[in-house]
Amino acid sequence: MSTVTPFRIEIPQTDLDDLRARLALTRFTDEITGAEQGVSVERVRRLVGRWRDGFDWRALEARLNAYPQFTTEIDGQNIHFFHVRSSNPDALALILTHGWPGSIVEYLDAIEPLSRHFHLVIPSLPGYGFSGPTRELGWNNQRIAKAWAELMARLGHEHYGAVGNDAGSMISPEIGRIDPEHVVGVHVTQLFSFPSGDPAEFADLSEEDQAGLAVLDWFWKEKGAFNVLHSQQPQTLAHAIADSPAGLLGWLAQLFDDDLDDDFVLANAAVHWFTGTAGSALRLYWENARAEQPKEPTTVPTALAMGEGDFRSIRRFAERDHANLVSWKTLPAPAHGHYTAHTATDALTSDIISFFANR
Secondary structure, rough: OOEEEEOOOOOOHHHHHHHHHHHHHHOOOOOOOOOOOOOHHHHHHHHHHHHHHOOOHHHHHHHOOOOOEEEEEEOOOOEEEEOOOOOOOOOOOEEEEEEEEEEHHHHHHHHHHHHHHHHEEEEEOOOOHHOOOOOOOOOOOOHHHHHHHHHHHOOOOOEEEEEEEEEEHHHHHHHHHHOOOOOOEEEHHHHHHHOOOOOOHHOOOOOOHHHHHHHHHHHHHHHHOOOOOHHHHHHHHHHHHHOOOHHHHHHHHHOOOOOHHHHHHHHHHHHHHHHOOOOOHHHHHHHHEEEEEEEOEOOOOOEEEEOOOOOOOOOHHHHEEEOOOOEEEEEOOOOOOOOOHHOOHHHHHHHHHHHHHHO
8 A cells, every 4th residue: 555645633632631630640659768769759740740730732733733744554554754845846855763752743843944955754653653553563673664765765755864863863774774775864863883792892992982881881770671671571561651641751751851841751741642652662672672683784874963961872883883974973062962853953953954965
């Protein structure tokens, strides 16, 4: 099937009423004062209160519906996406891919500045948001990349760039790997390249790279539980976060930086909640943990633009996995954290525009 169908978000009022009732009945857990054991009760209380009495879903829904949206079936899976055309009919197209615990909301602020220069395709990952739950096994990064290449061909974009954050930073290079004849470049905010186990890889590492390894070691020891659980038993967790909006907030908030505005966190949580995809979104980790990983490096021109305080990519390892790194930078202050499309829109979009200007 290749039909592309216009789509509009219309969450029933009964769903909003049900959510408000559930939030009002939240039974908050206890905690030990001063112990750092995860997302605090104070933060979840604040988010629950804002979601119940202040957050305006209808305003967000209208903002989402202001952009052209469509659905299509690819490889048996429903795919939802924005398709925002530039006023320049000859503009290059970009496909922008979000991650977890995010959603298409990650890129809302970036649409206007980027669409001055590019046609934009912004899909909801299979199992996420308005694409709906996955219905069969196998939706790993490589299969998604193939679906995105098919989507771009179906939309008539012969040449295009791939942009990504979080899971999108893993999927976008794979699009370049499987569709190099059409992908002119890849721009990501992280390059998730890790030590292979060869001791020679650690010889003469710079102080900056050693510091990056230390941050990586701390992250996996102190905050990596989500990855283990998603990779091993996503269904077990799904029972809790699909039934309790407060539980969903607590789980998502561990990867939403504390300094993010509450409405951004709630917007992403609401997309998971109202589409019934809080549980299915976790499956991507399970799938990737069981997928055969590519052994050869990517060859499409690749750019990295990191946010200060985010995952620290290490160039030595990245060059092993990506043979054509043409830009490597940390975005200038105040760009910070994991969601720079939202928190540092100008800095990130300027770098994207610059990278693809002559491609």
